[in-house]
Amino acid sequence: MKVQSPKFQLAAFTENSDTFPKCKACRYQRCVDYGMNYVFREKKKLLSLQNKRDDEMQDVIGGLLYQDSHRTKVLASCFTIMDPSLSDMTERKELKIYVKTQKEQLLPQDWSFFALYTTVEFFLQLDFMRNLQTADKLTLIRHSASKCSLFAGAMRTYRDKRNRMVTVDGQDIYPDRMREYLGAGSNEFLNRIRSFVVTKLIELNITTEEYVLISVIVFCNPGIFCESDNLPNQKPDNSYARSIISSQQQKYTSILFQYCCHTYQQNGPTRFNDLLSLCPIIQQNFEDLQYLTLVFRVAMKAYEESPENRNKGIKIIKFRKIVEELI
Template sequence: MSLSGSPSSAASIDSDDSVPEVSVMTEKCAICGNRAFCYNYGVLTCNACKMFFRRVEVDKITYTCKFWNTCSDGLDGISAEKRCKACRFQRCLNAGMRYIAPGKPRLELKNRKDDGVHSLIGQLLYNDSRRRYKVLHLFTTEDPTLKEMIERSRDSRMVVKTTQLKTLPDIHEYSFFGIYTSIEHFLSLDFMYSLDTADKFVLLQHFAMKSMLLASALRTKCEGRDTIVTPNGDNVYPDSLYAKFSPDFLHRIRSLLVSRLTELRIRNEEHVLLNVILFCNPALCALSETARSSVAAQQKVYSSVLLQYCLLTYQQNGPSRFTDLLSLYDVINANFVDVHHLLVLFQFYMPDFKFKKVFADVMKN
């Protein structure tokens, strides 16, 4: 895989045009969804959210969410009826709002390039929070092909999980929905709208499963576990599977990527950037020349943003941190190879099992 944003080629964002301006919601407050008319602290917000954010920063107020900072995940705005102050403030930070006290040096945002970095990362964090919300709380009973998901409208086809769906683990359904939400996540990226269906298919077929594995491993790491389980805490593999396959092999699938993420202590900001960088793979031979050029440009932008983030966060250790993060691609690939081998063996033991169509499409990669 080619990554053009290496330390030697993208030590910083060279111009203000390198990072695209990102608007979270046109003429709507990025925090609550009400009407907004101007940018405040770097983000398009209404006056109420601007004053809320300023008051928390100036008065050094600390709020605690009794729902573990998840009460606003996946929502387009925090309504007046359900407004947790802790999550409202976290939403401000995720959207990119930064308060600089008058008369004090700008330690975090040194120039407009840094503003662009924070804005772009904030947008990715917001989109990923919606994906996480869907995985935890929603589901779908449809069975589309990958091509159908690409060509149809973006209207939601999900429903709230029932108690039965929450308590009956199924490795195939769990994997299918993780892939399904990852595909929706990538299709929402702005540059994807300019690509042909065939090129979108190539990109998604190559990385949708790998993205699901990465997201599952990160969720597991954040929960303080060392092996992947379903979102409700159940073992992803039923006992019958352990009777047919090596327990060590199944354990490796569930723990390999988690172990490396834990070792690196990867942050959410690093995850969302790395996810898009690895998705934008111009080395895929099936891509058209036009798509390859577009994808390479996007990969360079996101690679530069990740490097800039590493330099701002880790200072002199930034370049080595950047390299460590990119090395995760090899671990993700090794994890995918194990999953693919498991699928081949599973089909041998259960040849009549019917896989979800989109799951079968991405596993043909």
């Protein structure tokens, strides 16, 4: 091989040459032969792939932030006098909501209902939900919506810079009559439910992006489609629904990890693990709420059936259908 020059010729480097090539053109060609351009192209491909993944991450998070903002706005400004069941909501029956007037005051149990209502609506809007059968949607919502509604309430409290949950308009989340039924000794347990998750959010200084991703990760629990003992009307093994929910949980978990690495750089994996530690805390908070609800119903029945109160004509606190179904 010869490299032509207008003035002279230089012998090119060969495989058997014992000398290092002094010709820049030959050294460059040798680098090309050994893959210099290939490495450069691969780096460009990796950079392009990373940019694409970042764009996809931003699109997914952006969509969740938009839906969460809409949910927050509806919860604060609207209400409905309708009493839908979960089946009504999943079958997308027409449900009318209206904008509240400034003078309109809701009771704590009304706020509880509408918080669940807006949470169910939030999750029904997720793209993958359209791929599930109605029965599978109901199973998923019954298992996960209350946890996520509690988490949303804790996040709202954190945003408002409070240390325990209250309703949107600042009332205690538990009616006075509930505390009357349960007795003074229940205050410590009630405070735990009000503050347990909020305290962790304050400790983590969680961002809204992290919150919406954790919400969907908690919601997408594929294990519930195998828990036939807890869900008697559910088939023991719904592999189709489980595969969809599993893939979505993996997707949002991966996006959370990507977000952490992008935002916190070398501390990303640690931040990711810290955020995932919220999941068992949310679960414990929900189990506490379930226990409270059970005790409250027993106490309420005993209170209402006592001769003294029966003669007073005291009416039992009534909850909407989705509250009864979800808690």
